Amino acid sequence: PPSGFHGRHRRKGDHLKFTGHVGENVTLALPLPSNVVDSISLKRENSPKFVFYYRDGHKTHRGDQDPQFIDRVISSCQPTNNTVLVTLLNVTKNDSGEYTVRVTSGGDNYSENMTLIITDAEHFGAVGVTVMEIMEKIVVVFVVLVVVLVVVMHRRIGGYV
Structure with missing residues (x-):
C-alpha cells in the first residue's frame, strides 16, 4: 500500500x-x-x-x-x-x-x-482566530485609517468646519 x-x-x-x-x-x-x-x-x-x-x-x-x-x-x-x-x-x-x-x-x-x-475551519494559534475574522479586522482598520486620513486632509486644506 x-x-x-x-x-x-x-x-x-x-x-x-x-x-x-x-x-x-x-x-x-x-x-x-x-x-x-x-x-x-x-x-x-x-x-x-x-x-x-x-x-x-x-x-x-x-x-x-x-x-x-x-x-x-x-x-x-x-x-x-x-x-x-x-x-x-x-x-x-x-x-x-x-x-x-x-x-x-x-x-x-x-x-x-x-x-x-x-x-472546523483552520485556526491560527491557540487563540482560535480564523482567517475570516482576521480579514474582517483588517478591513475595519483600513476603513478607519481612510476616514482619519480624509478628515486630516480636509482640515489641512481648510475645508473642514
Whole structure:
C-alpha cells in the first residue's frame, strides 16, 4: 500500500488516518493490493449502506449508497500505484468517524480500517482566530485609517468646519 498522499493522510500501523476541515473536499487515497481490482467498497462503521462501491466497471447504485454521501463522492475508479482516489465533497463534522475499505482482487479479499477527522475551519494559534475574522479586522482598520486620513486632509486644506 502507498505510504502517503499529499500530507493529507498518515499511516499508523495498518490504520489510515485522513483529516480535513468543514467545507473542504477531502481526497482519500485508498490502498489496493494490486492495480487489478474486481471490487472496491468504502463503508462507514455501523452503516449497512456504502459510501462508495465499485464492481465490474460500475459505481455505487444510489439505492445502496448512504444518504449522507449521495452526490458527494467522486472517483475515477482507475487504480494507480496500487491506490484508488475517492474524493468526499463539502465535508461536514458528521463525516468524521471510522470507515472500512474492502477490496477483492483475483479471488483475494483485503480490508483496511481508516479514520476520517473533520474539524472546523483552520485556526491560527491557540487563540482560535480564523482567517475570516482576521480579514474582517483588517478591513475595519483600513476603513478607519481612510476616514482619519480624509478628515486630516480636509482640515489641512481648510475645508473642514
